[in-house]
Amino acid sequence: MTSLPLPTDRPRRLRGSGPLRRLVAEHRLAAADLILPVFLAEEATEPRPIASMPGVVQHTEDSLRAAAQEAAAAGVGGIMLFGVPATKDAVGSAATDPAGIANRGLALLREEVGEDLVVISDLCLDEFTDHGHCGLLAADGTVDNDATLERYAEMALVQHEAGAHVLGLSGMMDGQVAACRAALDGAGATGTAILSYSAKYASAFYGPFREAVDSQLRGDRRAYQMDPANRAEGTREALLDVEQGADIVMVKPALGYLDVLSDVAASVDIPVAAYQVSGELAMVEAAAANGWLDRRRTITESLTSIRRAGASIIATYWATEVARWLAEGEH
Numbered sequence: 001m002t003s004l005p006l007p008t009d010r011p012r013r014l015r016g017s018g019p020l021r022r023l024v025a026e027h028r029l030a031a032a033d034l035i036l037p038v039f040l041a042e043e044a045t046e047p048r049p050i051a052s053m054p055g056v057v058q059h060t061e062d063s064l065r066a067a068a069q070e071a072a073a074a075g076v077g078g079i080m081l082f083g084v085p086a087t088k089d090a091v092g093s094a095a096t097d098p099a100g101i102a103n104r105g106l107a108l109l110r111e112e113v114g115e116d117l118v119v120i121s122d123l124c125l126d127e128f129t130d131h132g133h134c135g136l137l138a139a140d141g142t143v144d145n146d147a148t149l150e151r152y153a154e155m156a157l158v159q160h161e162a163g164a165h166v167l168g169l170s171g172m173m174d175g176q177v178a179a180c181r182a183a184l185d186g187a188g189a190t191g192t193a194i195l196s197y198s199a200k201y202a203s204a205f206y207g208p209f210r211e212a213v214d215s216q217l218r219g220d221r222r223a224y225q226m227d228p229a230n231r232a233e234g235t236r237e238a239l240l241d242v243e244q245g246a247d248i249v250m251v252k253p254a255l256g257y258l259d260v261l262s263d264v265a266a267s268v269d270i271p272v273a274a275y276q277v278s279g280e281l282a283m284v285e286a287a288a289a290n291g292w293l294d295r296r297r298t299i300t301e302s303l304t305s306i307r308r309a310g311a312s313i314i315a316t317y318w319a320t321e322v323a324r325w326l327a328e329g330e331h
């Protein structure tokens with residue numbers, strides 16, 4: 001028998017048992033780092049399932065209270081609210097109406113779980129406009145960046161008043177962080193934080209979300225959201241937002257953009273979040289429903305990958321369920 005050279009390095013040594021693997025794991029998920037995105041619909045009289053997002057609903061006020069309590073009990077870190085108003089118009093009036101559905105929802109969440117969960121708004125106009133775009137339209141039909149900033153600044157104040165701890169700026173207008181920060185500071189709201197969707201791509205993976213917010217969008221958002229072909233630009237966007245006073249920067253979607261996430265995490269010294277979006281959920285749920293993927297392992301692996309790439313905070317529709325799994329794992 002010829003004697004083969006034996007390996008001197010044996011990485012397998014640390015993979016031999018569950019406790020060993022757990023001991024040497026470089027990255028871990030934690031419930032406190034998860035944000036649960038939720039939908040509150042003005043016209044819902046009972047929770048309405050969203051067909052393309054299995055397990056996710058448009059809430060009523062009562063079911064939202066219950067979901068928020070469950071998230072808090074499971075140890076989730078934050079809750080992010082999207083409002084679905086009954087009426088939409090060209091300027092998204094409901095967005096700045098203190099009695100509008102999203103602002104009522106923020107107040108409800110602040111009252112219900114405000115001591116336990118970070119209450120995060122969505123600061124964008126698309127849920128409120130009849131044309132479905134994230135800002136005001138100019139005469140030529142394009143989104144008018146600077147006119148939109150005025151609306152965002154108004155929204156910042158109303159959402160602060162409603163009780164949001166953190167404002168989630170998701171519109172991808174240039175200068176939106178500086179505009180909202182100035183508006184908040186001018187009103188003495190220096191303690192209200194800004195989470196900026198800095199590197200938000202014009203993604204097909206938002207498809208199911210459009211159903212979730214009854215979006216009227218015709219066309220697409222490629223004239224303001226980022227081109228999926230661009231990587232360096234993601235870092236540029238994040239650095240601009242840091243300069244303008246963002247407290248947290250976000251990359252969105254998550255799984256297809258781990259390179260961008262990794263770059264951003266290496267470039268900024270503030271917390272970095274990632275948003276596992278509606279299409280990421282839909283793919284896994286559809287495959288799992290067919291028995292083609294192990295649902296729990298796929299969800300855990302995708303979240304772990306997002307964390308490994310550099311996200312310290314992850315927004316995921318599975319937040320409460322995953323938080324429960326993590327608690328089980330501790331016993």
Ligand code: PBG
Nearest residue numbers: 124126170205206209277278279
């Ligand atoms: C815009 C917004 C969108 C999502 C979150 N905020 C939609 C878009 O930009 O088209 C998508 C979230 C998801 O797909 O889960 N307010």
